[in-house]
Amino acid sequence: xxxxxxxxxxxxxxxxxxxxxxxxxxxxxxxxxxxxxxxxxxxxxxxxxxxxxxxxxxxxxxxxxxxxxxxxxxxxxxxxxxxxxxxxxxxxxxxxxxxxxxxxxxxxxxxxxxxxxxxxxxxxxxxxxxxxxxxxxxxxxxxxxxxxxxxxxxxxxxxxxxxxxxxxxxxxxxxxxxxxxxxxxxxxxxxxxxxxxxxxxxxxxxxxxxxxxxxxxxxxxxxxxxxxxxxxxxxxxxxxxxxxx
Amino acid sequence: xxxxxxxxxxxxxxxxxxxxxxxxxxxxxxxxxxxxxxxxxxxxxxxxxxxxxxxxxxxxxxxxxxxxxxxxxxxxxxxxxxxxxxxxxxxxxxxxxxxxxxxxxxxxxxxxxxxxxxxxxxxxxxxxxxxxxxxxxxxxxxxxxxxxxxxxxxxxxxxxxxxxxxxxxxxxxxxxxxxxxxxxxxxxxxxxxxxxxxxxxxxxxxxxxxxxxxxxxxxxxxxxxxxxxxxxxxxxxxxxxxxxx
DNA sequence: CGCCGACTTGAGTCCCCTCAACAAGAGTGG
DNA sequence: CCACTCTTGTTGAGGGGACTCAAGTCGGCG
Numbered sequence: 001x002x003x004x005x006x007x008x009x010x011x012x013x014x015x016x017x018x019x020x021x022x023x024x025x026x027x028x029x030x031x032x033x034x035x036x037x038x039x040x041x042x043x044x045x046x047x048x049x050x051x052x053x054x055x056x057x058x059x060x061x062x063x064x065x066x067x068x069x070x071x072x073x074x075x076x077x078x079x080x081x082x083x084x085x086x087x088x089x090x091x092x093x094x095x096x097x098x099x100x101x102x103x104x105x106x107x108x109x110x111x112x113x114x115x116x117x118x119x120x121x122x123x124x125x126x127x128x129x130x131x132x133x134x135x136x137x138x139x140x141x142x143x144x145x146x147x148x149x150x151x152x153x154x155x156x157x158x159x160x161x162x163x164x165x166x167x168x169x170x171x172x173x174x175x176x177x178x179x180x181x182x183x184x185x186x187x188x189x190x191x192x193x194x195x196x197x198x199x200x201x202x203x204x205x206x207x208x209x210x211x212x213x214x215x216x217x218x219x220x221x222x223x224x225x226x227x228x229x230x231x232x233x234x235x236x237x238x239x240x241x242x243x244x245x
Numbered sequence: 246x247x248x249x250x251x252x253x254x255x256x257x258x259x260x261x262x263x264x265x266x267x268x269x270x271x272x273x274x275x276x277x278x279x280x281x282x283x284x285x286x287x288x289x290x291x292x293x294x295x296x297x298x299x300x301x302x303x304x305x306x307x308x309x310x311x312x313x314x315x316x317x318x319x320x321x322x323x324x325x326x327x328x329x330x331x332x333x334x335x336x337x338x339x340x341x342x343x344x345x346x347x348x349x350x351x352x353x354x355x356x357x358x359x360x361x362x363x364x365x366x367x368x369x370x371x372x373x374x375x376x377x378x379x380x381x382x383x384x385x386x387x388x389x390x391x392x393x394x395x396x397x398x399x400x401x402x403x404x405x406x407x408x409x410x411x412x413x414x415x416x417x418x419x420x421x422x423x424x425x426x427x428x429x430x431x432x433x434x435x436x437x438x439x440x441x442x443x444x445x446x447x448x449x450x451x452x453x454x455x456x457x458x459x460x461x462x463x464x465x466x467x468x469x470x471x472x473x474x475x476x477x478x479x480x481x482x483x484x485x486x487x488x489x490x
Numbered sequence: 491c492g493c494c495g496a497c498t499t500g501a502g503t504c505c506c507c508t509c510a511a512c513a514a515g516a517g518t519g520g
Numbered sequence: 521c522c523a524c525t526c527t528t529g530t531t532g533a534g535g536g537g538a539c540t541c542a543a544g545t546c547g548g549c550g
Contacts, residue, residue: 070390072390072391072393072394073394074394074398074399074483074484074485075485076483078398078399078483079398080393080394080397080398082390082393082394083390093383095380100387100390101390124372127369127372127375130372130375130376130379131375133379134375134378134379134382135340137379137382137383137386138338138340138382140386141382141385141386141389142345144386144389144390144393145315145317145327145328145345145346145389146317147393148317148325148327148389148392148393148396149317149318149319149325149327151393151396151397151443152325152396152442152443153319153323153324153325153443154319154323155505155506156505156506189528189529190528190529190530191528197397198396198397198398199506199507200506200507200508201528201529201530202506202507202508202529202530202531203505203506203507204529205529205530205531206506206530206531208530209530209531222514222515222528222529238319238321238323239319240319240320400537400538401537401538434496434497435496435497435498436496444538444539445538445539445540446496446497446498447497447498447499447538447539447540448537448538448539449497450497450498450499451498451499451538453498454498454499466547467496467497467546467547
C-alpha cells in the first residue's frame with residue numbers, strides 16, 4: 001500500500017478499502033470522526049513479527065491490506081497456526097494488556113492502529129463498534145471450531161482438500177464456483193500451510209502431488225493451483241456436503 | 246437442579262447461581278426484570294441432544310447447572326469435541342437461525358432460555374448484555390485457539406497431561422495448587438475424552454496407564470485420578486511454562 | 491449368576507513424521 | 521556469462537506413534 005494512499009486515508013476514512021467490513025463497518029460519519037482522532041497507520045514488511053505472545057500490547061488494530069498469521073508455538077519449535085488474518089480482520093483484544101498469540105506478517109501489511117485505552121473508551125460510547133466486534137468475534141469462533149475438527153480428526157489428504165476449497169471459496173467470485181479449472185494462488189509458503197494444517201511440509205508436498213496424480217488439481221509453479229475437478233475435491237474434504245453449500 | 250429451585254428462579258434472578266458470570270452478569274436490577282420477561286427454563290437429561298448442527302434454533306440459552314459438550318462430526322462417525330460448556334456458558338448465536346454445532350448434555354442440564362428474536366432486540370437496548378457476551382466470546386476464542394495447538398501439534402501423552410492439568414486448574418482451589426496428591430474427578434467418559442483430545446479411547450486408556458506406571462498419577466476407579474507429581478505432569482504437557490503461571 | 495456397558499490390554503498395520511538427498515529459482519559478485 | 525549460495529519445494533527410505541481390530545477385565549444391575 002503506497003504512502004500516498006495512506007496519507008489520504010489519514011484524512012478521510014470513507015475511501016478506506018475495509019470501510020464496510022472492519023470493526024468500523026457500522027459507524028456513521030460522526031463516529032468515524034471520533035475514530036479518526038485516535039487512529040494511526042503502521043506498515044510491516046513480510047516476515048516481520050507484529051506481536052509476540054505474552055508481550056505488552058497497547059494497541060489494537062485492523063488489517064488494511066496484506067495478510068498476517070496468528071500462531072502459537074512450543075519451546076521445542078513446534079508451531080501451530082491459529083488463524084489467517086486478511087484485510088478487515090482485527091488484532092488485539094480490548095480489555096487485555098498482553099498479546100495472547102504471535103502475529104506475523106506474511107506479506108507486507110498495513111495496519112490501522114488505535115491506542116487500546118482510547119479504543120476501549122470509544123467502545124463504551126459507540127455501540128456500533130461493539131456490535132460489529134461481537135459479530136466478527138463470533139465468526140472467528142466458528143472458524144476456529146471448524147478448524148478444530150480438521151486438526152483433530154481429518155487425514156492429511158482431507159486437510160489439503162479442505163484448505164484448497166476454503167481458499168477457493170474465499171478468493172473466487174461466485175460466478176464460476178461450480179465451474180471447472182478455477183485457478184487459485186496459495187497465499188502462503190509450504191511451511192505456513194503445514195503449520196496451518198498441523199502437518200509437516202513434506203506431507204503437504206506429497207499430498208499435493210498425490211492430488212495432482214489423481215487428476216483433481218494441477219500445479220503451476222510453487223504457488224499456483226488449478227482445480228480441475230471441483231466436485232471430486234469437495235468430496236475429498238471429508239465434510240458433510242449437505243451443510244457446506 | 247430441583248423443580249423447587251427453578252420455581253424460585255423464575256421469580257427472582259438475584260439468587261441464580263450463575264448471576265455473576267453469565268451473559269447477564271453486568272445487568273442491573275431493571276435490566277434483569279426485562280430479561281426475566283422473556284426467559285424460560287428447560288431441563289435436559291444426561292445424554293440428550295440439545296441442538297443439532299444445521300437445525301433451526303429459535304432460542305439462545307445459558308447453562309444454569311450441569312455440563313454439556315459442543316461437537317462437530319463427519320458422516321463416517323468421526324467426532325471432534327469443540328468445547329465443554331459449564332454453568333454460565335452460553336448456547337446459540339444471536340443473529341443466526343441455524344445451530345452451528347451439535348450440543349449434547351453430558352450430565353443432567355438446566356437451561357435458562359431466551360427467545361432469540363426478543364433477545365436480539367434486548368441486546369440492542371442493553372449494552373451490558375452485549376458487552377458481557379463479547380467478553381465471553383473472546384474468552385472462548387482464546388480457549389479454542391489454545392486447543393488448536395494441542396490438536397495440531399501435541400503428542401498423545403502431552404494431550405492427556407494437558408487435559409489433566411486443565412481440569413485440575415478449573416476444579417481445584419488455588420490453596421493446594423502446588424501440593425501433591427490433588428485428586429480430580431474426570432467429568433466425562435473415556436469416549437468423550439478421546440473426542441475432546443482428538444484421540445481414540447484406546448490411546449487415552451494406554452496413556453493414562455503409562456502415566457500411572459511412570460508414577461505421575463494414580464487411578465481410583467474409572468473416573469478418579471490422583472496427581473502424585475504435579476510438577477512432572479506440567480512438564481509433560483509440552484507447554485511453555487514461562488507463560489502458564 | 492449372567493448380561494451389559496465402560497474400560498483395559500494386546501497384536502498388527504498404516505499413516506505421517508524424521509532424516510536425507512536432490513531439483514529449481516533468485517540473488518550476488520567476479 | 522558462470523559459479524556460488526541460499527531459499528523453497530520435491531522425492532525417497534525408514535521408523536515410530538497412533539489407529540484398527542480383537543480379546544479380556546471390571547463393576548453394576550436385573
